[in-house]
Amino acid sequence: MTVLDADVLIADARESTGLNDFGDDTLPGRVALVVDRLNSAVLDGTGSRAAARTIGGLLTSRLRFMADHACLPLAAERITAPLFATGEPRSGTTLLHALLAEDEDSRALRFWEVMYPSPPPGPAVADDPRRAQADEDWREILGRIPPWIVSHPYNDLLGAGLPECERTWAFDFRAMNPSAWWRVPVKIQNFPQDHQAQYALHHMMLQHIQYTRPPKRWVLKGFHGRRLRALFGAYPDARIVWVHRDPVQVLASQIVAFGQINESLAGTLDWTQYAKDTIEGSRANFHAYLTDPLVDDPRIHHVRYRDFVADPVGAIGGFYEFAGLPFPAQAEKAMREYLVTNRGDRYGKFTYSTDVLPVPVQQLHDEFADYRDRFGIDVETRR
CATH class of the missing domain: 3.40.50.300 (P-loop containing nucleotide triphosphate hydrolases)
Incomplete structure (x- = not known):
């Protein structure tokens, strides 16, 4: 059984993108809830790798999304x-x-x-x-x-x-x-x-x-x-x-x-x-x-x-x-x-x-x- 670690997944997403801001300080807590749910499902190695890939993809997508909103005039769109x-x-x-x-x-x-x-x-x-x-x-x-x-x-x-x-x-x-x-x-x-x-x-x-x-x-x-x-x-x-x-x-x-x-x-x-x-x-x-x-x-x-x-x-x-x-x-x-x-x-x-x-x-x-x-x-x- 492979155990997922929310803190590690979050750190990996930040390191891979070079970005830090998720736009919401409560997000890590929700990631931890999801990880706990997945760990309780007792996934095998393949399932755990798929879960880690999915979580990583969502986290990096959010980091890039928030970076776009920080550097582009997106808030001006009505x-x-x-x-x-x-x-x-x-x-x-x-x-x-x-x-x-x-x-x-x-x-x-x-x-x-x-x-x-x-x-x-x-x-x-x-x-x-x-x-x-x-x-x-x-x-x-x-x-x-x-x-x-x-x-x-x-x-x-x-x-x-x-x-x-x-x-x-x-x-x-x-x-x-x-x-x-x-x-x-x-x-x-x-x-x-x-x-x-x-x-x-x-x-x-x-x-x-x-x-x-x-x-x-x-x-x-x-x-x-x-x-x-x-x-x-x-x-x-x-x-x-x-x-x-x-x-x-x-x-x-x-x-x-x-x-x-x-x-x-x-x-x-x-x-x-x-x-x-x-x-x-x-x-x-x-x-x-x-x-x-x-x-x-x-x-x-x-x-x-x-x-x-x-x-x-x-x-x-x-x-x-x-x-x-x-x-x-x-x-x-x-x-x-x-x-x-x-x-x-x-x-x-x-x-x-x-x-x-x-x-x-x-x-x-x-x-x-x-x-x-x-x-x-x-x-x-x-x-």
């Missing part, structure tokens, strides 16, 4: 009126984000940019080696997690794919995003959060990537429902489109899709316990949305999953109108063409069943009745 797509995982938000990104007047994050952000990618040429490196990384990720291309076909864009906002703080050591931790044979896990600090880092990433580029409207996607105060604190002029789906279907789909990811990474998974953990984590979100006054904030446009699936482009047109934006004909055309050429089942049909739920389905329907009533959601039946 992030104006961004659009955010949100909703519980498995609610259609990735398709929504992909369609929003088809508008040539908008800009979305790309995986290669957040995986290898330094130096700022704005001046990058078409053959920037970071693009090819991110593509190769994604081929390795999909090789490690074969079911992911079925449950999430958007991964076929490889390094040009659209990351969730959460990926911008991977080097903050608060979440083990699969696209950062795929080399390490452990179940992904989240650590204590600081939403204000995370959105500050998110804002810095947008400034970083926008640098030297013509300003465009940012279109972003993440699971922001429990972090609204921090999001609006960072982006007071943001507008959010929030898709709501029947919680029972969301939970069942999450258990299968995310369970497949974790099983592929860790090599094994206690599916019964994983289902229980997923239910407990996600049901808390649905209940919290009923008591958070910010859910009714006038900057949020709520959409039913049923309506979005029936007419995705029409739903986006409604969001544009809500946000006071014109909906150009070119944007609508590009979105409709995307739907034709990017079928959701292009790598096979993702299947799941409510049989995976560790709680009786009717009990869950009863539990979430208030949520369905609040957002006008019908019980979803699947063929």
Whole structure:
């Protein structure tokens, strides 16, 4: 058994880069928490080396990122009126984000940019080696997690794919995003959060990537429902489109899709316990949305999953109108063409069943009745 040492990993990152400032004096403590988690997993030599490489890569990336912000006028970049797509995982938000990104007047994050952000990618040429490196990384990720291309076909864009906002703080050591931790044979896990600090880092990433580029409207996607105060604190002029789906279907789909990811990474998974953990984590979100006054904030446009699936482009047109934006004909055309050429089942049909739920389905329907009533959601039946 090889034991990882957080202090050694941090010192190595500083020595290899010649840089010292992580931009946050609390970061070493979070690295130590992650290292403790990995050491408790009793990784073999290969796993420990992969973990050390992953941690080292995140640490050096952060050091270079902070150095860029110290020596370049990145803080002068204004992030104006961004659009955010949100909703519980498995609610259609990735398709929504992909369609929003088809508008040539908008800009979305790309995986290669957040995986290898330094130096700022704005001046990058078409053959920037970071693009090819991110593509190769994604081929390795999909090789490690074969079911992911079925449950999430958007991964076929490889390094040009659209990351969730959460990926911008991977080097903050608060979440083990699969696209950062795929080399390490452990179940992904989240650590204590600081939403204000995370959105500050998110804002810095947008400034970083926008640098030297013509300003465009940012279109972003993440699971922001429990972090609204921090999001609006960072982006007071943001507008959010929030898709709501029947919680029972969301939970069942999450258990299968995310369970497949974790099983592929860790090599094994206690599916019964994983289902229980997923239910407990996600049901808390649905209940919290009923008591958070910010859910009714006038900057949020709520959409039913049923309506979005029936007419995705029409739903986006409604969001544009809500946000006071014109909906150009070119944007609508590009979105409709995307739907034709990017079928959701292009790598096979993702299947799941409510049989995976560790709680009786009717009990869950009863539990979430208030949520369905609040957002006008019908019980979803699947063929």
